[in-house]
Structure formats: C-alpha cells, structure tokens
Amino acid sequence: MQIPKFNSESIITAIIKIIGYSAILFVGLIFYFLLSEGLPAIIEVPLSEFLQTRWYPIEDYYGILPLLVGSLVVTIGALIIAVPLGLLTAIYIAEVASRQTKEILKPLVELLGGFPSVVLGFLGLLILSQYLREIMNLPTGLSALTGSLILAGIAIPAIVSISEDALDAVPQSYRDASLALGATEWQTIWWVTLPAAKSGVLTAIMLGIGRAIGETMVVLMVTGNAPMMPTGLDTLFNPTRTMTATIAAEMGEVANGSTHYHVLFFIGIVLFIITLIVNVTASTFVFRRKKRSERILS
Amino acid sequence: MKTKNKIITEHLVLQYSDGTESLKDISLNIPENSISVLFGPAGGGKSTYLRVLNRLNDLANVTKVAGKVQLCSESGDCLDILDPNLDVTSLRRRVGMVFARPVVLPMSIRQNLTYGLEIAGERNRNRLNEAVERSLKQAALWEEVQDRLDDPAVDLSGGQQQRLCIARSLALEPEVLLLDEPTSGLDPISTGKVEASLQELKKSYTIILVPHSVQQAARAADYAAFFLQGELIEYAPGKKIFTNPAVQRTADYVEGRFG
Amino acid sequence: MKPRTSPQRRNLTQRFGFIFLRLVAIVAVLPIIAIMIYIIYKGAPAISWEFITGFPSDGMRSGGIWPAIVGTFFLTLLCALIVAPLGIGAAVYLAEYAPDNRWTQLIRIAIINLAGIPSVVYGLFGLGLFVIFLNFGISILAGSLTLAIMTLPVIITTTEEALRAVPQAFRVVSISVGATQWQTVRRIVLPQALPGILTGVILGLERAAGETAPILFTAAVFFLPRLPSSAMDPTMALPYHLYVISTQVPGMSSEIQYGTALVLLIFVLGMNLIATVIRSRARARRQW
Numbered sequence: 001m002q003i004p005k006f007n008s009e010s011i012i013t014a015i016i017k018i019i020g021y022s023a024i025l026f027v028g029l030i031f032y033f034l035l036s037e038g039l040p041a042i043i044e045v046p047l048s049e050f051l052q053t054r055w056y057p058i059e060d061y062y063g064i065l066p067l068l069v070g071s072l073v074v075t076i077g078a079l080i081i082a083v084p085l086g087l088l089t090a091i092y093i094a095e096v097a098s099r100q101t102k103e104i105l106k107p108l109v110e111l112l113g114g115f116p117s118v119v120l121g122f123l124g125l126l127i128l129s130q131y132l133r134e135i136m137n138l139p140t141g142l143s144a145l146t147g148s149l150i151l152a153g154i155a156i157p158a159i160v161s162i163s164e165d166a167l168d169a170v171p172q173s174y175r176d177a178s179l180a181l182g183a184t185e186w187q188t189i190w191w192v193t194l195p196a197a198k199s200g201v202l203t204a205i206m207l208g209i210g211r212a213i214g215e216t217m218v219v220l221m222v223t224g225n226a227p228m229m230p231t232g233l234d235t236l237f238n239p240t241r242t243m244t245a246t247i248a249a250e251m252g253e254v255a256n257g258s259t260h261y262h263v264l265f266f267i268g269i270v271l272f273i274i275t276l277i278v279n280v281t282a283s284t285f286v287f288r289r290k291k292r293s294e295r296i297l298s
Numbered sequence: 299m300k301t302k303n304k305i306i307t308e309h310l311v312l313q314y315s316d317g318t319e320s321l322k323d324i325s326l327n328i329p330e331n332s333i334s335v336l337f338g339p340a341g342g343g344k345s346t347y348l349r350v351l352n353r354l355n356d357l358a359n360v361t362k363v364a365g366k367v368q369l370c371s372e373s374g375d376c377l378d379i380l381d382p383n384l385d386v387t388s389l390r391r392r393v394g395m396v397f398a399r400p401v402v403l404p405m406s407i408r409q410n411l412t413y414g415l416e417i418a419g420e421r422n423r424n425r426l427n428e429a430v431e432r433s434l435k436q437a438a439l440w441e442e443v444q445d446r447l448d449d450p451a452v453d454l455s456g457g458q459q460q461r462l463c464i465a466r467s468l469a470l471e472p473e474v475l476l477l478d479e480p481t482s483g484l485d486p487i488s489t490g491k492v493e494a495s496l497q498e499l500k501k502s503y504t505i506i507l508v509p510h511s512v513q514q515a516a517r518a519a520d521y522a523a524f525f526l527q528g529e530l531i532e533y534a535p536g537k538k539i540f541t542n543p544a545v546q547r548t549a550d551y552v553e554g555r556f557g
Numbered sequence: 558m559k560p561r562t563s564p565q566r567r568n569l570t571q572r573f574g575f576i577f578l579r580l581v582a583i584v585a586v587l588p589i590i591a592i593m594i595y596i597i598y599k600g601a602p603a604i605s606w607e608f609i610t611g612f613p614s615d616g617m618r619s620g621g622i623w624p625a626i627v628g629t630f631f632l633t634l635l636c637a638l639i640v641a642p643l644g645i646g647a648a649v650y651l652a653e654y655a656p657d658n659r660w661t662q663l664i665r666i667a668i669i670n671l672a673g674i675p676s677v678v679y680g681l682f683g684l685g686l687f688v689i690f691l692n693f694g695i696s697i698l699a700g701s702l703t704l705a706i707m708t709l710p711v712i713i714t715t716t717e718e719a720l721r722a723v724p725q726a727f728r729v730v731s732i733s734v735g736a737t738q739w740q741t742v743r744r745i746v747l748p749q750a751l752p753g754i755l756t757g758v759i760l761g762l763e764r765a766a767g768e769t770a771p772i773l774f775t776a777a778v779f780f781l782p783r784l785p786s787s788a789m790d791p792t793m794a795l796p797y798h799l800y801v802i803s804t805q806v807p808g809m810s811s812e813i814q815y816g817t818a819l820v821l822l823i824f825v826l827g828m829n830l831i832a833t834v835i836r837s838r839a840r841a842r843r844q845w
C-alpha cells in the first residue's frame with residue numbers, strides 16, 4: 001500500500017508548540033504593559049511621596065500606604081475567618097462525612113466558588129452591612145469587617161476544595177496503620193492525616209490569600225471606600241479602601257497618560273508582585289493536584 | 299530446507315536512561331514464516347528487543363542504541379530499522395505488535411480493525427470491509443463477532459479482545475507480527491485458540507512471540523532464543539533447545555531450576 | 558506503657574469532635590443555600606417577559622435588562638471562541654508533546670502566575686494593550702480578549718487533566734499501528750477527553766461571564782440605548798449592571814436589583830449545571 005506522507009504533521013506540531021508557549025508570552029505582555037504604563041509614576045511622583053499616608057489624587061497626594069494597609073487588613077480579617085472554617089469543613093468532608101453527605105457538600109461549596117463576586121458584594125451591601133450596622137450600633141455598616149466577612153466567603157471554597165483534595169490524596173494505608181496501633185479516628189485525623197496533607201493544605205491557604213487580596217468588586221462595594229490610615233483596632237469597624245478597589249473606582253475617571261493614571265498602573269504592579277510572590281510560594285509546596293482530575297473524570 | 303532470514307540483528311546494544319532493562323550485544327536472525335520464541339526470566343530484554351523491531355521504544359527514554367537491525371523483504375531488500383531518518387509509521391505497518399493486556403480502542407469492533415488502514419489513508423469501503431473479514435478470520439474470531447461488528451469492542455470477552463487485537467494488527471497485512479505475552483491474561487481455552495491461530499498465521503507471516511510460560515514456549519517454538527539479563531544465551535531450533543540445550547544456564551531455566 | 562487516656566474518654570472526645578466538625582461544616586455551607594433561596598425569593602417577582610427583553614428606562618429604575626443579557630452573552634461567546642483553541646492547544650502541548658525540561662517548567666510557572674493575577678490587573682492590562690495600544694477602544698472585542706487571557710489558565714489546567722486521564726495504552730496501540738502523534742491525538746485522545754475538556758471550558762467561561770473587574774475599563778458601559786452592532790462596540794453586561802444599579806443609582810427598587818442578581822446567577826450557575834451534566838453523562842458512558 002502507498003503510504004501518504006504527512007507533511008501536515010510537522011506544521012501542526014509547530015502550531016501546537018507555539019500555542020503551548022503562549023502562556024509565557026501573555027505573562028510577559030501583562031508585565032510589560034504594567035511596567036510601561038506604571039513605571040512613569042516613579043518619575044512623576046517621588047518615592048517618598050508614595051510612602052505617605054494620604055491618598056488624595058485630586059490634590060496630588062499619592063500616598064499608597066493606606067491602600068496597602070487596607071488590603072492587608074481586609075485580607076487578614078478574611079483569613080482569620082476562612083482558614084479555620086475552610087480547613088475544618090474540608091476535614092469534615094474528607095474524613096468524617098458519609099459518601100452521600102460528601103457528594104452533596106463538595107458540589108455545594110464549589111457552587112459558592114462559582115458565584116460572581118459582584119453578587120456577593122451586592123448581598124453584602126444590601127443585607128450584611130445593614131445588619132452589622134444595627135447590631136453593633138455603628139455609624140456605617142460599610143467597613144473592613146464587612147469586607148472581610150464576604151471575602152471569607154470567596155476564600156472558603158478555594159481552601160475547602162484544595163485541602164479536601166490534599167486530605168483525600170493521603171494513602172488509606174496511613175490511616176489504617178494508625179488505627180491498627182489503637183488510635184481513634186479523631187486522633188488519626190490530627191496526628192496522621194492532616195500532617196501528611198500539610199503541603200496541600202498550605203497550598204490551599206496560599207491560594208485563598210491570593211483570592212482575597214486580588215478580589216475587587218466585593219471590597220469596592222462593601223468596605224466604604226475611604227482611604228484612611230488605620231489608627232487602632234477600631235479600624236475593623238471603619239470604612240477602608242484596598243488597592244484593588246482604588247484601581248476599579250478611579251481608573252474610569254482618569255485621563256490616559258496622566259500622573260493619576262500612571263500611579264493606578266503602579267498600584268497594579270504592586271498587586272502583580274504581591275500575588276506573584278504568593279503564588280510562587282504556593283507552588284513550591286509542590287502539591288500535585290492529581291486527585292482533582294480523577295474527580296472530574298471518574 | 300534453507301530458510302530466508304526476515305530480521306537480521308547484529309551486535310544490538312540498548313540502554314534506558316534510568317538504567318533498567320538493557321540489551322547487551324544481541325545478534326539474532328529471525329527466519330521468515332516461522333514462530334520464533336523469545337523466552338527467559340522477566341527483565342531479560344525480550345520485550346525491549348520486540349519494541350526495537352517496530353521502534354516503539356522511541357516512546358521510552360532510551361539513552362543509547364548501537365548495532366544493526368534489518369528488516370528484509372521478499373525481494374531481498376533490507377531496511378535499516380535503527381535509521382533515525384526512517385519513516386517509522388510505515389515500518390510499524392510492516393511490523394505489527396500485540397500487547398500483553400488486550401487493549402481495544404474505545405470504538406466499535408469494525409473501527410478497531412479499520413483504524414490502522416484509515417490512518418494510512420485507505421478510504422475504499424469495500425477494501426476496508428474485506429480487510430475486516432479477512433483479519434477476523436485469520437484471528438479465528440469471525441464466527442463469533444460477524445453479526446455484531448458495530449458493537450463496542452469493550453463488550454467482548456478478554457479472550458475475544460485479545461484475538462481482536464491480533465486481528466487489528468493483521469488488518470494492516472504486516473510482514474512480521476510481534477506478540478508480547480499475548481495470552482498472559484487469558485483462560486486456558488482462549489489461550490488454546492490463540493496458539494492454534496498462531497500456527498495457522500505462520501504460513502503467511504513471520505511471528506515473534508514472547509510466551510508467558512516455558513511450556514507455551516516449548517509448544518509454539520520453531521526457533522527459540524533464551525534471554526537472560528540482557529544477553530542472548532542461546533538461540534536454536536525449538537526442538538533442540540527444549541530437549542537438549544547447549545548451554546547449562548538454558549537447561550537450568552528450562553528445567554525450572556531458576557526463573 | 559499504659560495509654561494516658563481511657564478508651565471511654567477517647568471515644569467521648571471523638572464523638573464531640575465529630576459533632577463540632579459537623580457544626581462547622583453546616584456553618585460554612587448553610588449560608589450558600591440561604592443566599593440562593595433568598596435571591597430566588599426576592600428576585601423571582603421581578604422576572605417577567607418585559608424585564609428580560611426590555612431596555613432599562615427611567616434612569617435604570619424601571620424597565621428590563623435585555624442589553625445587559627445580550628452583552629454578557631456576546632462577551633462570553635467571543636471569549637470562548639478565542640480561549641478554547643488557545644487553551645486546548647496549550648494543554649495538548651503540555652500533555653502530549655512537551656518534554657520534561659526547564660522550558661516546560663517555565664510554561665507551568667507562567668500558567669500558575671496567570672491564574673493568580675487579580676482580575677482588576679487583567680482589566681489594567683486589557684486597557685493598556687487592547688483598548689489603548691491596539692486601539693480597539695472600549696469594545697466587546699477588547700473585553701473578550703481580556704477575559705480570554707484571564708480564563709486561559711483554568712482551561713489549560715482542566716484540559717490537561719482530561720487529556721492525561723486518557724489511558725496511555727490507547728496511545729501506544731495507536732502509534733503501534735502506524736499512526737503519527739497528531740493522528741493519535743486527534744482520533745483517539747481528543748475524542749476520549751472531549752467531555753472533560755468541555756467541562757473545563759464551560760467552568761472557565763462561567764468565571765468569565767460573572768466577572769466585573771476585567772471589563773470595567775475594557776468593554777462595559779453604564780447604559781446603551783441600543784444593542785451593540787459589532788464586536789467593536791461597547792456593551793452593557795450583567796455583572797457590571799448589577800454593580801451599577803446597586804451602588805451608583807439612588808432610589809433603585811430592590812426588586813429590580815434582586816431580579817438582576819437572579820438572572821446573573823441563573824446565567825452563571827446554569828453553565829455550571831451544564832458542565833455537571835456533561836461530566837456525569839460522560840462518566841456513565843465511558844468505555845475505560
């Protein structure tokens with residue numbers, strides 16, 4: 001039989017290879033455009049100016065400290081709620097719940113992960129903030145606390161999903177060995193299973209941090225958007241302003257190429273670098289998410 | 299009777315990058331229209347040698363290959379199998395392979411058989427149907443499946459699946475058929491059917507078989523090669539090697555003193 | 558050595574421990590159900606033919622949300638057309654072709670980074686590259702491209718997992734009967750992985766459809782009196798519209814707000830449901 005020669009083979013292979021490398025191209029493009037639009041800010045605004053505590057662009061005050069601190073406060077608040085809640089829920093789903101319960105709970109949590117953040121922001125604005133204002137007798141319900149609570153709702157699905165995968169990936173023989181030595185299931189969870197899943201759990205927490213710090217719409221809608229430098233613990237109950245919300249709120253109103261425009265891109269660079277560090281740290285925990293593919297496809 | 303050699307192997311050396319199984323200076327000529335059996339303990343290089351013959355070891359991490367392996371046609375032209383510029387797809391159509399575990403492709407019985415031909419560009423319905431019937435008959439499966447060629451191939455029993463895999467190779471009308479422990483997962487009856495069809499097939503094909511037991515080796519072999527830790531210890535007609543081996547290690551293995 | 562705690566005591570700890578865990582799980586999950594029920598309860602009365610197919614009127618305070626629905630539909634569709642070939646192609650490269658070397662490692666790091674970049678930073682990037690540098694203006698095209706790059710890592714990751722789940726033996730068999738690598742991918746691997754790939758693509762698009770920040774400066778506008786006529790037009794979009802009517806318009810009726818939230822939720826969770834159905838049907842039919 002005559003065998004047709006497949007010249008198309010090498011062309012297709014080349015195309016696939018180019019597409020394969022596109023992710024590197026896109027990261028490069030993103031970094032390039034952030035730099036090209038954001039770096040002029042350092043020339044236009046002296047560095048010492050950035051480290052001031054006043055953000056008031058109309059009068060050329062570009063202190064980004066209150067925004068940075070705002071992001072940190074809201075994110076830490078969210079983590080204080082989301083990490084224990086998410087981790088314990090993951091332990092319940094992976095180690096305690098029956099099969100049926102597990103098959104209801106896991107999709108439900110992942111459903112929450114699919115909620116558009118603007119819907120959660122909307123509910124935070126209309127319901128949660130009103131409620132908090134009334135029961136805590138605050139002048140406004142739009143505060144760092146409200147932001148943290150809703151952000152926790154965004155971080156929880158990520159933390160639950162990945163931690164559960166990690167716990168699920170711990171070989172059954174570990175648990176069996178522990179039980180055979182006379183440990184209860186409860187002891188086995190804390191002394192054997194959880195330590196064995198440590199790297200996956202850490203990855204989950206890092207990705208939760210990434211989600212929370214990068215979230216925009218929720219904080220834009222419920223934190224009250226006042227760029228104030230924190231003074232004490234009551235910061236939680238005051239309006240605050242994050243880096244993401246600042247970009248979202250102000251980019252629509254600035255002239256392209258103005259100092260304000262460059263500074264907003266500069267904040268974008270700061271965000272980019274922070275999430276880069278968070279994600280690279282997360283990926284060094286080297287938890288291969290093999291289990292997830294099995295769950296999707298089996 | 300002087301038989302022609304189908305495959306000529308001279309000083310073949312092969313090494314995997316992880317240093318596992320390797321071949322050490324193998325020289326071996328496989329006569330055509332016969333069953334040559336490669337036997338010996340696991341890890342001795344039998345499968346590796348098979349995979350050289352249709353270049354499937356391209357898929358593995360091979361660090362070193364040396365020597366010469368040739369595939370010779372009726373007219374006496376010989377093809378250098380190790381040639382890096384060789385069109386491996388056409389080599390693989392000339393040298394078919396059947397694996398230990400029956401792997402049917404997730405499609406119908408008919409599609410399993412026509413897959414290789416369609417890949418090669420055959421579009422003619424009649425010729426495809428002819429190939430389906432011929433290969434199924436050769437693999438002694440036609441009677442059992444002729445009424446349900448469009449059923450999913452996974453619905454077949456294990457023995458039927460393995461014969462389908464043999465038929466799938468035969469559909470391409472290869473010159474050489476490589477079988478790597480084709481009956482290891484089968485019951486005795488299915489094994490018997492496969493062995494019987496091999497005896498038929500050797501009239502038109504050159505067959506190289508890695509058997510799953512010494513008994514099977516003795517039953518099937520026209521020629522037998524004893525592989526041990528990457529070395530070819532002895533190569534002789536089957537009758538001789540299983541009754542009166544020339545090398546002591548072969549005798550020890552055949553008589554079950556190690557293995 | 559004697560155990561420091563008696564068996565009874567340990568069993569009690571375990572019993573209370575499990576009850577505690579169950580309570581925590583309920584606390585984490587109950588709000589999800591409550592939110593859904595509440596939005597349906599508050600939003601359902603707003604849903605009507607006029608609401609779905611009408612234009613907003615009276616400064617958004619009455620009328621419908623049709624242009625926002627259409628806008629989100631086209632943004633998502635165009636995003637799908639851009640990202641599906643890119644994402645699937647990249648996944649095929651990683652799962653089937655890529656050697657295990659430093660360059661492949663670099664691609665993986667790039668994908669991890671793409672996945673972690675905040676959505677508002679994608680918005681900045683889209684503004685800088687598509688809106689200004691390539692001069693697409695605020696348009697569906699600029700928005701879809703931005704969303705496409707944002708969803709790319711999700712689609713690459715899920716598609717690669719789907720491809721890797723196809724048994725290696727199929728590839729070896731295909732190669733052994735003389736198929737080339739691309740023939741093997743196209744005729745065996747891709748068809749077998751298709752349900753998994755579709756699931757991944759839809760889950761990626763679900764995220765694109767619900768996002769606001771990336772389209773804030775690249776595609777979305779407050780109000781349009783007509784539907785967009787081409788990909789170069791700006792558009793209204795459901796998530797942005799919900800943001801606008803819940804923060805920017807005083808005296809908004811909460812019925813319209815909840816109605817809009819409900820439609821957005823149906824749009825997004827409907828995609829989730831389709832993905833789930835594809836996944837479970839493929840699971841039932843699979844031959845391996």
